[in-house]
Structure formats: C-alpha cells, structure tokens
Amino acid sequence: MNVPVPSAxxxxxxxxxFLACAVxxxxxxxxxxxxxxxxxxxxxxxxxxxxxxxxxxxxxGFAFIxxxxxxxxxxxxxxxxxxxxxxxxxxxxxxxxxxxxxxxERHRLVTVPDAIGLRYDSRLAQGLAAVAILVGIVGxxxxxxxxxxxxxxxxxxxxLPMAIWLGAAVTLAYSAGGGILAGIWVDVFQGxxxxxxxxxxxxxxxxxxxxxxxxxxxxxxxxxxFLGPWGTRGAMVAxxxxxxxxxxxxxxxxxxxxxxxxxxxxRLRWYPMLVTIAMLLAQLLFVGVGVAVKAxxxxxxxxxxxxxxxxxxxxxxxxxxxAVAALVFAGVAAAIMSTVNSFLNIGAAAITHDLPKAFGRxxxxxxxxxxxxxxxxxxxxxxxxxxxxxxxxVAFLGIFGYGLFACTLVPALAIGLTWDGATKQGAIASISxxxxxxxxxxxxxxxxxxxLPTGVTVTGLTxxxxxxxxxxxxxxxxxxxQRKV
Amino acid sequence: xxxxxxxxxxxxxxxFLGGSVAAPWLLAAGATLMLTGVGLLGAGxxxxxxxxxxxxxxxxTFIGFACALWLTPPTTDGPLLFGLPLATAVMLLYVGxxxxxxxxIAYAWAFPREVGxx
Numbered sequence: 001m002n003v004p005v006p007s008a009x010x011x012x013x014x015x016x017x018f019l020a021c022a023v024x025x026x027x028x029x030x031x032x033x034x035x036x037x038x039x040x041x042x043x044x045x046x047x048x049x050x051x052x053x054x055x056x057x058x059x060x061g062f063a064f065i066x067x068x069x070x071x072x073x074x075x076x077x078x079x080x081x082x083x084x085x086x087x088x089x090x091x092x093x094x095x096x097x098x099x100x101x102x103x104x105e106r107h108r109l110v111t112v113p114d115a116i117g118l119r120y121d122s123r124l125a126q127g128l129a130a131v132a133i134l135v136g137i138v139g140x141x142x143x144x145x146x147x148x149x150x151x152x153x154x155x156x157x158x159x160l161p162m163a164i165w166l167g168a169a170v171t172l173a174y175s176a177g178g179g180i181l182a183g184i185w186v187d188v189f190q191g192x193x194x195x196x197x198x199x200x201x202x203x204x205x206x207x208x209x210x211x212x213x214x215x216x217x218x219x220x221x222x223x224x225x226f227l228g229p230w231g232t233r234g235a236m237v238a239x240x241x242x243x244x245x246x247x248x249x250x251x252x253x254x255x256x257x258x259x260x261x262x263x264x265x266x267r268l269r270w271y272p273m274l275v276t277i278a279m280l281l282a283q284l285l286f287v288g289v290g291v292a293v294k295a296x297x298x299x300x301x302x303x304x305x306x307x308x309x310x311x312x313x314x315x316x317x318x319x320x321x322x323a324v325a326a327l328v329f330a331g332v333a334a335a336i337m338s339t340v341n342s343f344l345n346i347g348a349a350a351i352t353h354d355l356p357k358a359f360g361r362x363x364x365x366x367x368x369x370x371x372x373x374x375x376x377x378x379x380x381x382x383x384x385x386x387x388x389x390x391x392x393x394v395a396f397l398g399i400f401g402y403g404l405f406a407c408t409l410v411p412a413l414a415i416g417l418t419w420d421g422a423t424k425q426g427a428i429a430s431i432s433x434x435x436x437x438x439x440x441x442x443x444x445x446x447x448x449x450x451x452l453p454t455g456v457t458v459t460g461l462t463x464x465x466x467x468x469x470x471x472x473x474x475x476x477x478x479x480x481x482q483r484k485v
Numbered sequence: 486x487x488x489x490x491x492x493x494x495x496x497x498x499x500x501f502l503g504g505s506v507a508a509p510w511l512l513a514a515g516a517t518l519m520l521t522g523v524g525l526l527g528a529g530x531x532x533x534x535x536x537x538x539x540x541x542x543x544x545x546t547f548i549g550f551a552c553a554l555w556l557t558p559p560t561t562d563g564p565l566l567f568g569l570p571l572a573t574a575v576m577l578l579y580v581g582x583x584x585x586x587x588x589x590i591a592y593a594w595a596f597p598r599e600v601g602x603x
Contacts, residue, residue, distance in 0.1 A: 095526070414523065
C-alpha cells in the first residue's frame, strides 16, 4: 500500500498511543504475580472493561482495513460478515458466558481446553483442542503481525521488516510482562479508541457523499446489486458468510477464554447490551467507508483504487482531518494489537498448561508463570517471522485460523457445554475431523488442487460436517455413557 | 439443530450439483434453524422468556432472508427506505435491528430468574 501520509500528526499520535500501551503494560506487569493473574487476570475484571476488551479482541485490523475494502469491492455481500453480531453478541453470553464463568471459578480453570477436558473428562479431548488452538494461532498471528507492521510503517515511516519487529516488540512487551491482565486494560484503552475513531469516520463518510440516500442513488445508477440485499456476489455467498460467522463466532477461543475473567457473574446480565453498543460503534467504519469510497469513485471524485485494502487509508487522507486520520491509524493498530495479545496469551497457555495436562503431567504454578512468559516471547517471534517470510501465504493463514477454531471448537465447546447428550467420543471425533478437514481442504484449495463452486467455502463445509459428526457420534455412543452413569 | 445442519449441507450439495433456486432457501432455513437450536440449548429448559426471545429473533432473521429472496431484485431507480433500497432496508430491519434490540433486552430482563450463575 503506497499512500502519502501526514507524517507529523501520525508520528505524534502514533508515538503517544504506543507510549500509553507501554505505561499500562508496566502497571499491569507489577500486578501479575500468579498464573491466574497471567492467564485470567486474577478473575478480577469488572463489567465495563470486560465488555470493551471482548469487543477489542473480537475486532482485528480486518474491521478497519480489509472489511471496508471488501465492501468497496463486493458491496453488501461483505456486510454478512458483521451482520451475525446482531445475534452472536448475546449468544456468547447465553451459550458460553455463565457456564464458563461458573466452571472457571469452581474448578479453577484457566483455558478453553480446560473446559473441554473437564466437560468430557478426557485428556485427549483437551490435548486435541490445545493442538487446534496452537495450529490456528500460527496463522492468525502471522496475518495480524503483518497488518500491524503495515500500520507501524504508515505511522513512523520505517521499512516493513523494521515495522513488523517494532510492532511485535511493543505488543510482546506488555503481553509477556503483564499477561492477559495487561491485555485487558490495554484493550479497554484500545477499544475506546476504536469506537471513537470508527464513529467519527462514519460521520465523515456520510458527509462526503451528502448523506446515505444520495450515496445510494449514485451507486444504484451504475450497479443496482451493490447495495441490494445480497450485494454483488449473490445470496449463496452472503448466506454462507452469515452461517460461518454466526455459528463460527461461538468457537473463537480468545473470546470464550475471557468469560473466566469476569469478577462478578451477576454482572453478566448487562454484558450483551454493552458489547452490542460497543460493537455497533466500532463497526460503523466497516460499512461507511466502503460504501462512501464506492460512491466517490463512481462520481469521479476519487480515482479507482489499486487494491481494495486502500479504501480506508485513501479516504482518511483525502476526506478526514489529519488528526482524526492519525487517531484512526492508532485505532487500527489498537484493533490488531488487542487480538495479537489475546492469541499470544492463549497460545502460551496451550503450551504450558493444556499440553502437559493432556500428557498427564502437572507443572507447578510458579514454573507455569515463568514458562508462560517465555512462550509468549517465542510465539511473538514466530509470528513476526511468519509475517516476514510467508509472502502470499499470510492471507491464507488468517482465513485458515478462523476456520480451524470454528470447526474444531464450536461442536465440543459451544454445543457440548449445553447439550446433555454430548459424549467424549463425539468431542474427540469432531475436533479430529475439524483438524484434518480444515488442514487438508484449505491447503488443497490454496494449492489449487480443486475449486469450490461460488457460495461454498471450506470453512462452511467443514463446520457443518464437524457439527453433524459431533451429533451423530454422540448419539451413537450416548447409550454406553448412560449405562456407565 | 440436526435438521438445520442437514439443511445447510443440502444447500452446499445442491450448489455442487450446479446450483438451484432452492439452495439459498435451504441455506437460509438451515442456518437459522441451527442458530435456533444452539440458542435454545444455551437458554436451557427452564428459561421460557429467553427461549421465546431466541425463537422470535431467529424467526425474524429467517423472515428477513425470505423477504430479500422474495422481493424484486434492486433496479437502477427502485424505491428507497431509510436511504437504502427497499429490499435491503427490509432485510436489515429483520436480520439486524430486531435481534440486535430484542436479545440483549430479553437477556437482561430474564437474567435473575433464568440464567444460572453458580
């Protein structure tokens, strides 16, 4: 992305933003003394920081860069990626929230695979879930660290390799020192920044096109499908997005893991309302910029974009005051860093806590904390290396990560925690099926061994298959479980 | 939920076989049926208010999809509602606005009696 930048504003606000993250990191590091502090923030997080942190971790850089670009190129088809949030903001609390919170407190659980291991009384199920999380994290980290590098480059004008390592180093500093406790409080700062930046840009986007009705009329005149209910790609693609992002959101471990951290379970009552408001504000930019840029290009007031990802930077630099543009760039960095921090934390937990448990080994708490910090550093370096060396593979890894989490964890976690008929065999079969199918089919599709018809995605196909496997295997083995009981 | 999953799989199979007008209907019905099942399991057996909210929200989602599939495709000079093409505005109202407002309010309302926190 080669765009001119207002360097003075960007540099000052960017430097202030990174400094604020560092200060919060130092504060949190001093308060991180136990494994529970490091992995579940000492189960001490209040409702408001909890809701804002959940929003910040859910949204990655995609909400600010890739998403608006996708709206610009395929119209409202892209809306079906965020539309499921109308349901899933509450579904998270309904399906996972109270259960994870209660299990975590009663059994001192600190990870998502812990919950799976306890639910099915199976070390194998816990180990497989940890492996799925680790494999998925590699992809997610690579994609997000590269995106962070691009933003750091825009903020400070350094080379991309230098920017990747600089971004990774700042995130690592607070993640390794203060663990998830630092992550939560940095998330609160970052989430507030994202919501403010997104709302301001949405207003500028509507103003640039003289209001929504005028924008619609301009676009409708040249492409009626763009703002049609299914966008330019049609109903099957849009509905497939809806299915994958509605059901798949219940299997994202970095979100589910946060339920352990809430101080008072009774405060969960207001969580869906707060997180809904926060998500609504933070996602205004996603649609607003994509649609406004399309109208500006149609009217000839903006040149056609070289790549869709240029939609947000190009709009910010041409139609938004430079101080606000700088705030949004900091907001994008915030979105990425909050996601990276969450992944570093659950990745370190999978290695130091879940895998040893799966092999029947116990690690004492003090060593777990030291090892957790060590593995956070290793994962961060691995993410930076993947970002630097993987080339075109990096985009594939990001898609792969979301799909793998959805396909392996939705059945065993989201359905399994609520369905009495779920069995250990069903969980093991569905997680294994998710791992094998996602790895095999995504790799084969990436290498162009086959092409799926429009409207069918590997994640959608694998997700529905693993759910069916989970239900069928559980039903077939349920009799044996009942007899044992 | 099982029937919903079969519906989604059926939609994908129809698409593999060259596509059919039934495929998006099957996917819309299957996905919302699955979400209804997941939501009802999440609410639990002793949660009539939450269960009712889940059913209404999912029904509204399906109605939104059905309207979008039924209504005339947008044209260059079609009518606007809230600044958007009519079919889009109707779809967003049912799929977006109704669940977005209903579910958090229903959850907060039913919480003390219907959500176990211990």
